[in-house]
Amino acid sequence: MSTKPAIIILSASTLTMAQRVASELGGEVHGFSKRVTDGADVTFDDVAAHLAVLFQEGRPIVAVMATGALIRLLAPQLGDKAVEPPVVALAEDGSVVVPLLGGHHGANDMARQIAGLVNGFAAITTAGDIRFGVALDQPPEGWALGNPESAKRVMADLVAGESARLEGEAPWLADSSLPLSEDGGIVLVVSDAADAVPRRGLLYRPKRLVLGIGCERGCEPEEVLALAIESLSEAGLSPQAVGLVASIDVKADEAALHHVARHLGCPVRFFDAAMLEAETPRLENPSDIVFEEVGCHGVAEGAALASAGSSGELISGKRKSRRATCAIGRAEHPFTVGTLPGRARGRLFVVGIGPGSDGWRSPEVSQMVSESTDLVGYSLYLDLLGPLASGKARHDFDLGKEEARVRHAMELAGEGRSVALVCSGDAGIYAMATLVFELLDKADGPEGLSDGARRIEIAVSPGISALQAAAARAGAPLGHDFCTISLSDLLTPWEDIQRRVTAAGEGDFVIAFYNPVSRKRRTQLAWARDKLLEHRPASSPVILATNLGREGETIRVVPLGDLNVDDVDMLTVVVVGSSNSSTVQTGDGKTWVYTPRGYARKEGTVMTNTFSGDAA
Template identity: 80%
Template sequence: MTTSPAIIILSEAALPIARRIARATGGEVHGLARRITETVDVTFTDVGSHLAIQFLDGRPMIAVMAAGAVIRLLAPHLSDKMSEPPVIAVAEDGSAVVPLLGGHHGANDLAREIADLVEGFAAITTAGDVKFGIALDQPPEGWVLANPENAKQVMADLVAGKSARLEGEAGWLAGSGLPLSADGEVVLLASDKAVTSPVNGLLYHPKNLVLGIGCERGAGGDEALALALESLEQTGLSPASVGLVTSIDVKADEAAVHHVASHFGCPARFFDAATLEVETPRLKHPSDIVFAEVGCHGVSEGAALVAVGPSGELIAEKRKSRRATCAIGRAPEPFTRANLPGRARGKLMVVGIGPGSDGWRSPEVSQMVATSTDLVGYSLYLDLLGPLTKGKARHDFDLGKEEARVRHAMELAGEGKSVALVCSGDAGIYAMATLVFELLDKSDGPEGLTAEARRIEIAVSPGISALQAAAARAGAPLGHDFCTISLSDLLTPWDDIKRRVTAAGEGDFVIAFYNPVSKKRRTQLAWARDKLLEHRPASTPVILATNLGREGELIRIVPLGALNVDDVDMLTVVVVGSSNSTTVATGDGKNWVYTPRGYARKEGTVMTHVGTQTVSGDAA
């Protein structure tokens, strides 16, 4: 899910206000292609389908268009109000800003922000917001409502004139426009205790508890979680109030710690030994054994105390299981994204952006890039991301600096950052994913990675490779067995490459040649052509695919015998068909390449019995 708003416009008249909103909100301007001549971040051809895609992806939308049109287009996709993203309609002149959906998911606040920006009127219609300026069913970050099923009735009672009694401390409730009194009929209870929800009111839990977790290397996640739940139960505290899980930094990659954090749906943060050691005077159970092992006198208690700060308290001393420890601290304020202490476990996301165009970039890759703090990659690849780079720290590298690029990305992640290592095509096909794991595998020694970089989380997301893109543009040349071979001898000895080309030729594989030529390397492709001509006809179709998915895209089909090295550059992928590959022309005069798999020879297929198409094997 992308959290930056999509600002939807249908005409150039709406472009000035859309750009103002985009600058203020960090959003993207999406324009209807047939009506927009100026450059926008994203174009679309069908209004209904584009709005539906954004909505179902959970993306906030600011539609500079008629509210009724937005309602009609999204109506078929409405289901659960609790999961709907904000949807706002804005008049082209900015006079009216109407939150249509997701009012309690930020739409009302966003509408007010936009109205202030464009000097318009925010038409807020939800009853609680209008009368009291607050949405009781959507507490602010750092709080959770334990009994949301009561919210509708409670709000109706308050709107009808009943007063509320606040029990516990909740500044956001005390400072609201709610009718509060000491003898109010409606109870609003704020507590981190495991208490029963009031029958005639609402129970709010502040996310102010922190679990300090220590464990042996490789301890089971279920054991650590059971210990944490037992500690909360013994102390009478609500699991819903757990807002943070903490430990020492050497446990940043410990699965048990992250298992506990995942269960409670909260972040995990880590501190170095020196920081934990400062808390020794406040520890209930300091240990010389722990100090000798990790450099501080207590992990679970120390981590809990550091997280809650000097104004916080340790409310549950260290408890032990066979391989884990747990202590609980209470912070003076709930934990939010703005006040998280310590360092997160860094994350490295190795992403393949395909050829670079938006349409060929997977939603998962776009999401990873959107959630990253830093982008690392070859400058051209980062440029291809367009508006996705907004607000990110860019770390640009030239070609030929691959190891430096990957090492830098891993070290940044080791600092607790969320890093996207950007590759063209697929990240695992002649790209940087392999080097990431190679550096991890050889990380020992003075030239190795830092300890922090070795503890990072790693995720690899696929992209459309140049091989797939070329095949799709030219037809279906990969319909049968194929292989890929890089003709670059920079990292692979030429003799090895020759052996692979020879074997592929003898095996009659369709072959995709990556790195076919360079400015200094002009002979390898010619050698490969001549070798393949020993095994397949000179008429074998060859696809030359240049600038795939980008401006200047060029697809050419030539016979193998006429393949000219001078027609190929560094941005070209060469796909050589097998002896069975052939071409077919369609009525529009376009030639296509395909490699038959043999369906037409099988009894019962579409070619044998019209209307009885069958699919077998893995071709579905």
């Protein structure tokens, strides 16, 4: 789920302030569609429903509205405060910022940050934050609280006047306003040891341990996880203190490594053989056999040391299981997002943004684009992302450069970046998803992909296709069997297209024609029309849908016999009804197209409205 803050506004008058807050927090503006028509990154129709979705997704919320209204809207969602996201109410004039929920999950800090930006007052009421300027139950990034069940009692005792003793190094505690003394009755322990929980106090684990792991290709994830846990146990170390899993780059797509990282709740990073080989003088167990296989004298120990850095150390040498090795390093400081060494496994999001309008772009696609560092696509498609593309590296391509576009996206991901390959409609329907897998399938050829590009993580997210959009705008023409056919002969021989059109006509399918015409190609659609007239009535409805979901959208319905090629352009989808497709006109004069599935022949179906299958 995205953790990007959502700045909720209910009127256009607060848009400018909301945009400033969104820029400061790295968030996005969500506007009430009835009152905010331009400028918002996301719009919504139902305030309560939208807030509920954001809250359930764990999204930080900054709502520019009255505190009482926000409380009433979110009241049905309240449950376990340990997992609630930060929720902040911001007065419309910016005068007061109130952290309502998740104060120790970031709301207090967020309120202070916003107040400084808008010259307002942060109305923080959390006792510990007010008194000591620190939330003991919510340590900063790179730290974990080992005994959270004790936090409430410790905070109460400190607020009541007791003092604390700090054992270990933790600048964020030492620099706070906590009442620290050498003989404090409450102990704040900083340790990565497994058995360091104090009798009366709190245990903080700096996430500075790194597990260097090597394994055979296809090694069982549970074997590697068991080895990792055993290695930590043998060294007397806590899994909570692990901040990183590391290995050699040829293992970037090894499922076992990512399984270990997910279990421990930490990232994975990779190093090339040369960087691991540079650590050879510090290895405890160098191996000539490993060098012959991968080009360095130790993967597990080398990765642990490379991650720990020159000031770090190897605290547990290589341990072996049947098919894996594990070593443990300790860095001088905890690992944080901004200080992670090595390279991440690259991610390629292949996304379909629909016809182009924000309302037809799925939340999953928007999230993937938000998480990306780079956007690759046809310039028009990237422009349609609007504010969502802000701050991303754009890689624009012209039409006709499809393979170059996909290859570039995959190679960028191979460098460890998160890349969104942006397609219109659905990414898998006459779009780039298929080319991604085709290039992977041919990756070992002379024109193949780099090793890094072959090991990326791939996710394909669906979008509303032009076919679906045209059908929805026109009614329900896809109520029964249908097919899609591209009339472009650039990639498909015209003879194959003719055979498919003929078969679809004989089968009486509803047909959606993609790429019906181009500037130079005007005859294929006319041929298809004439061929279909051999198999279905001239009165069969044809939908001409142009600029779907964008400015200038037009939906026309004409009889098949009257279909004129000159009425169709490159931005038009043509949907030809079957012999059973019909039209019906409503009282407002609108003509709708539908293809009956046969429900009326099922006794009682129409009267009782009991549908089955996808149509329901």
